[in-house]
Amino acid sequence: MSAVATPAASPTTRTRGAGPRQGASLAHEVLEALATVMDPELDEPITGLGFVRSVALHPAGVTVHLRLPTSFCSPNFAYLMVSDAQDALRRVRGIGRVTVLLDDHHDSDKINAGIAADAGYLGTFGAEAEVGLDELRRTFQRKAHTAAMERCVMAALTAGSVRVEDLGRLTLADLPAGRTKEALLRRRTDIGLGVAPGERVLVDDHGEAVPDEELPLRLRLATSVRISIEGNAHFCRGLLATRYAGGDETAITTEITEITEITDTTSPTSTTRTTSTAPSVSHPRATRRPKLDPKD
Amino acid sequence: MYEKNGEKYYVVDAHVALWDGRESNLRNIHGKQFIDCFYDYHKNLSPEEVVWDYDTYTYYGGERLMRDLFDEGYVDHAIFQPAFLGDFYENGFGQTEEAWALTQAHSDKLTYNHNFDPRNEQAGLDQLRRDAERFGLKGVKLYTAEWHGRSRGYKLTDPWTYRYLEACEELGVKNIHIHKGPTIIPLDRDAFDVADVDAVATDFQGLNFVVEHVGLPRLEDFCWIATQETNVHAGLAVAMPFIHTRPRYFAQIIGELLYWVGEDKIQFSSDYAIWTPKWLIEKFVDFQIPEDMTEYAPLTVAQKKKILGLNAAKMYDLDVPAQLRLPEAEMAEPGLEVAAGAKESVFS
Numbered sequence: 001m002s003a004v005a006t007p008a009a010s011p012t013t014r015t016r017g018a019g020p021r022q023g024a025s026l027a028h029e030v031l032e033a034l035a036t037v038m039d040p041e042l043d044e045p046i047t048g049l050g051f052v053r054s055v056a057l058h059p060a061g062v063t064v065h066l067r068l069p070t071s072f073c074s075p076n077f078a079y080l081m082v083s084d085a086q087d088a089l090r091r092v093r094g095i096g097r098v099t100v101l102l103d104d105h106h107d108s109d110k111i112n113a114g115i116a117a118d119a120g121y122l123g124t125f126g127a128e129a130e131v132g133l134d135e136l137r138r139t140f141q142r143k144a145h146t147a148a149m150e151r152c153v154m155a156a157l158t159a160g161s162v163r164v165e166d167l168g169r170l171t172l173a174d175l176p177a178g179r180t181k182e183a184l185l186r187r188r189t190d191i192g193l194g195v196a197p198g199e200r201v202l203v204d205d206h207g208e209a210v211p212d213e214e215l216p217l218r219l220r221l222a223t224s225v226r227i228s229i230e231g232n233a234h235f236c237r238g239l240l241a242t243r244y245a246g247g248d249e250t251a252i253t254t255e256i257t258e259i260t261e262i263t264d265t266t267s268p269t270s271t272t273r274t275t276s277t278a279p280s281v282s283h284p285r286a287t288r289r290p291k292l293d294p295k296d
Numbered sequence: 297m298y299e300k301n302g303e304k305y306y307v308v309d310a311h312v313a314l315w316d317g318r319e320s321n322l323r324n325i326h327g328k329q330f331i332d333c334f335y336d337y338h339k340n341l342s343p344e345e346v347v348w349d350y351d352t353y354t355y356y357g358g359e360r361l362m363r364d365l366f367d368e369g370y371v372d373h374a375i376f377q378p379a380f381l382g383d384f385y386e387n388g389f390g391q392t393e394e395a396w397a398l399t400q401a402h403s404d405k406l407t408y409n410h411n412f413d414p415r416n417e418q419a420g421l422d423q424l425r426r427d428a429e430r431f432g433l434k435g436v437k438l439y440t441a442e443w444h445g446r447s448r449g450y451k452l453t454d455p456w457t458y459r460y461l462e463a464c465e466e467l468g469v470k471n472i473h474i475h476k477g478p479t480i481i482p483l484d485r486d487a488f489d490v491a492d493v494d495a496v497a498t499d500f501q502g503l504n505f506v507v508e509h510v511g512l513p514r515l516e517d518f519c520w521i522a523t524q525e526t527n528v529h530a531g532l533a534v535a536m537p538f539i540h541t542r543p544r545y546f547a548q549i550i551g552e553l554l555y556w557v558g559e560d561k562i563q564f565s566s567d568y569a570i571w572t573p574k575w576l577i578e579k580f581v582d583f584q585i586p587e588d589m590t591e592y593a594p595l596t597v598a599q600k601k602k603i604l605g606l607n608a609a610k611m612y613d614l615d616v617p618a619q620l621r622l623p624e625a626e627m628a629e630p631g632l633e634v635a636a637g638a639k640e641s642v643f644s
Binding site for chain 1: 325326329330332333336337339340341446448477478479481482483484485486487488512513514515516519520538541542545548549552555556591637640641
């Protein structure tokens with residue numbers, strides 16, 4: 001691994017030899033930051049998917065290893081996740097140097113070198129890149145919105161709160177509060193649509209209302225988008241577990257290591273290692289580290 | 297032939313391979329990564345009792361193939377769909393000579409499709425003509441994410457691809473099986489995008505385009521273009537094994553395909569040796585859409601017969617024994633059958 005450390009965001013706020021409590025809270029912040037990174041294709045946080053293999057906190061900063069279900073996952077999406085992870089971690093105050101590495105991918109060397117050098121997408125992929133990945137990201141944000149919209153509409157239909165012929169008049173205010181609605185609002189914001197209560201729910205990618213006669217077809221297509229995304233997520237979870245946990249999805253974990261430098265510099269460095277289950281937590285769990293005092 | 301509850305099913309496995317992923321054939325780390333990725337697919341989605349050991353998986357040979365497909369697997373006819381992957385494997389991944397020898401020895405049971413790569417330009421085009429003659433090609437398998445020197449993918453709409461497809465039309469190589477993969481140049485785009493299939497399907501009306509993996513992971517894009525193009529078909533490679541691990545998801549895939557693509561344009565395949573056909577066929581014949589999924593109609597025996605073999609048999613002009621056919625009235629004329637979703641998409 002030839003990772004070049006990135007500049008420290010605000011190195012002074014993290015003291016050397018920080019006590020366990022502070023370390024645990026930093027680990028928590030790191031996981032929170034990583035939980036904001038989405039797999040653009042699956043529309044889920046990389047933490048929940050088990051893509052964060054390890055987080056190592058050390059006095060100089062943090063090193064995060066990411067992993068994917070296969071060596072042949074799309075390199076463009078892989079790059080986006082590594083790059084987004086780096087950006088998210090750099091926003092954590094006092095984190096020190098941020099190093100994000102992608103393991104076991106056919107383009108690991110290329111992506112890791114590009115990220116370490118802050119080369120950007122064009123600099124990382126050279127001649128294979130053309131303009132940028134914004135449009136790709138946008139395409140999948142639109143799909144994510146379509147799927148979220150379909151979940152809300154189907155829930156409303158199932159609950160009997162709206163009839164098919166009235167779907168065009170369904171507004172955000174008509175949707176019951178909850179995760180499904182929140183997810184829709186987030187996806188709407190991602191693609192620049194309004195979230196005011198009076199906004200129509202069933203709209204096209206540009207927020208335009210769908211003519212009544214096209215509503216059933218539009219909904220049908222939205223269903224296939226949702227099924228496709230959900231199916232891919234199942235597939236990726238299964239393959240990741242096969243690759244890294246002998247097929248056991250519940251055994252996919254994020255390893256959190258903390259190397260704490262002791263104030264007495266003659267003492268050996270202490271390392272504690274704990275494991276947290278990633279996929280099962282919607283809010284990433286900071287590990288409570290067992291006390292392991294080298295002076296004992 | 298598979299028989300259950302008095303019904304007899306003619307089975308075509310429309311996507312099989314005879315590969316060599318052994319260490320001795322690896323050109324580089326990517327060859328190892330590729331076969332390992334295949335093995336993970338196999339392990340992840342197969343029932344435990346049919347999981348192979350790794351060494352067998354890297355190379356199984358013709359005898360094992362014949363046994364798995366025809367002796368134990370109920371398959372009546374299988375079609376080789378070889379991936380070349382010359383940048384990963386010394387002697388290629390799909391074993392051309394071995395598969396061809398097997399096909400010649402069992403011409404009633406096997407059809408050999410070959411592949412081409414438009415990045416070989418004129419030399420490859422000349423080779424395609426020779427291959428079409430030598431193998432009597434009815435079809436080709438194209439892997440658009442294949443690495444080739446500095447290139448890691450091509451599109452069906454590239455000018456050279458058009459020249460190859462023109463040659464296919466001329467040579468009677470009428471079945472184009474398309475396998476989308478993760479890389480395409482530039483990397484800005486979604487490599488799994490099937491928009492280029494849409495374009496060539498419009499421009500080459502005399503060819504059939506079978507999209508393998510039913511466009512997964514872009515099922516929705518695939519379904520949409522299949523409604524627009526009568527010569528676009530769905531290959532069930534990779535989608536089939538979900539019948540075991542995620543039957544409800546499989547029900548959704550089949551339900552969507554029947555709605556958008558229609559029962560006459562869906563082909564069964566095991567993707568052997570990623571999976572073996574025996575258990576897939578048994579489970580598929582037993583399969584039914586769960587009752588609570590009221591958005592989909594139950595699968596009929598006739599639909600299962602078409603998907604398991606009759607559709608591919610028609611595409612490949614295979615001689616189906618009379619007692620295994622459906623009444624003529626139940627088989628659609630090419631181009632006439634229109635799926636419900638296609639109708640709706642056209643009239644809206």
